[in-house]
Amino acid sequence: MTNETYQPPFTMTEKTTNLIVEIGEYVGMITAYDALRPNPVLRRESRIRTIYSSLAIEHNTLTLEQVTDVINGRRILGPPQDIREVKNAYEAYERVSTLDPYSVKNLLLAHKIMMKGLVKEAGSFRSGNVGVYAGKKLIHAGTPAKYVPDLIQQLFTWLKRSKYHPLVKSCIFHYEFEFIHPFSDGNGRTGRLWQSLILQKWKEVFAWIPVETLVHENQAEYYKALQNADEVGNSTEFVEFMLVMIRDALKEIHETHSSKDVVTNVVTNVVTNEEKVLALLKQDGKMSANMLAVSVGVTQRQAQRILAKLKKNGRIVRHGATKNGYWEVT
Numbered sequence: 001m002t003n004e005t006y007q008p009p010f011t012m013t014e015k016t017t018n019l020i021v022e023i024g025e026y027v028g029m030i031t032a033y034d035a036l037r038p039n040p041v042l043r044r045e046s047r048i049r050t051i052y053s054s055l056a057i058e059h060n061t062l063t064l065e066q067v068t069d070v071i072n073g074r075r076i077l078g079p080p081q082d083i084r085e086v087k088n089a090y091e092a093y094e095r096v097s098t099l100d101p102y103s104v105k106n107l108l109l110a111h112k113i114m115m116k117g118l119v120k121e122a123g124s125f126r127s128g129n130v131g132v133y134a135g136k137k138l139i140h141a142g143t144p145a146k147y148v149p150d151l152i153q154q155l156f157t158w159l160k161r162s163k164y165h166p167l168v169k170s171c172i173f174h175y176e177f178e179f180i181h182p183f184s185d186g187n188g189r190t191g192r193l194w195q196s197l198i199l200q201k202w203k204e205v206f207a208w209i210p211v212e213t214l215v216h217e218n219q220a221e222y223y224k225a226l227q228n229a230d231e232v233g234n235s236t237e238f239v240e241f242m243l244v245m246i247r248d249a250l251k252e253i254h255e256t257h258s259s260k261d262v263v264t265n266v267v268t269n270v271v272t273n274e275e276k277v278l279a280l281l282k283q284d285g286k287m288s289a290n291m292l293a294v295s296v297g298v299t300q301r302q303a304q305r306i307l308a309k310l311k312k313n314g315r316i317v318r319h320g321a322t323k324n325g326y327w328e329v330t
Helices: 014-033 040-057 064-071 080-098 104-115 145-161 166-180 187-202 204-208 211-217 219-232 236-257 273-283 289-296 300-312
Strands: 131-134 137-141 316-319 326-329
Touching: 014 166, 014 204, 014 236, 014 273, 014 289, 040 064, 040 080, 040 187, 040 204, 040 211, 064 080, 080 104, 080 187, 104 145, 104 187, 145 166, 166 187, 166 219, 166 236, 187 204, 187 211, 211 219, 211 236, 219 236, 273 289, 273 300, 273 326, 289 300, 300 316
Parallel strands: none
Antiparallel strands: 131 137, 316 326
């Protein structure tokens, strides 16, 4: 398998498209009234909740209050390894925005920060084979160790080149990463960290959205979605699950912090392809006809016709050249 042909199995569905649109509307509203930027306390609380939840999924025993104390530099009574996990995760999340989501070298650096002092192979791909167990039952066997470096490079190349919407790409990457299971330990927390990085490179607000909290609260469903995707050999169900988690995390932020003056207009029932294209362009005017086609579930020619019709009717305006320009929704 070469970098050019690597294509993670996934099917774009109506549910996926509608979730993309709905998430985009929430991102737009949160960005518009800037719920998190003016309040560093809320941002720090969100970061702490994210770290607590991601580690709790991995059976860290510290409470949210204890995690808060560790991050604030207070001494607590607790298992040294659990305390180390918190300190490492905090450093990783603090530095993640400086990393390149398409760099395997940066991935290894993130894992080294996340797992230093916890495993011998921190910052390195595993040298042996691993499996994921439920009790004594093997529920997933990771990719044989000798194939891991090549498969991860192929996954990163796909991530950079894929025309899928960033929301979809982040979820597919999360699933494929866990399927390969490239490290001896820390795959779950590193995979969630990297999805967060992909999302915040798309929209900065995701640096402060505690998606992991919703995953922790729905942990059984999270693992079930992973397992079901393994069984059918397609990540669609997992992608839909993660998009729902992202939508719900944004919805919680919006409902908690929006003022009565904010006009809420969340798209929950998209009717026509034209409306879908308009909603997608509102959140990312740089989307190409090909990207729109993939997201909406039509051919590239149909997407071009929709764009031409919307432009003719004055619904959208093109700015700049074909390659580097963007669409403005009027």
